[in-house]
Amino acid sequence: MFANHIKELRKQMNLTQAELAEQVGIGRTALSKIENGAYYPSAKTMKKISDVLNKPIGEIFFNTDIS
Template sequence: MLANNIKKLRKIKRIKQTDMAKQIGIGRTALSKIENGAYFPSANTMKKISDFLNEPLGDIFFNTNVLENNTEDD
């Protein structure tokens, strides 16, 4: 779920991969690898992604339901 949430959130927010990578201080290729699940980011990079997307860290990296509008507790 890690890769899918980052890419989906970035696309929903209409942010280009190049722009996001530059803002969080990594290369576009590195961001692409993170989005595709080929590379797992450091805790520091995870925090930068969370801050940049203005989304809780858990929703991006751990909550598999975040993009299904099913994040409320029952």
């Protein structure tokens, strides 16, 4: 299972899955699968998510600690 911190960061920014998905350019279902670790996003999608959440890719997708 692929772990990430998208859900926590998304909630900190008061964004819904639909809002974040739209800003990233993917479907809400795809975002849900990424958040739940069921789908590993492409590098392009990781970059878009990091741009919207204003966090480095490593902090979102590879860091075990979230602050």
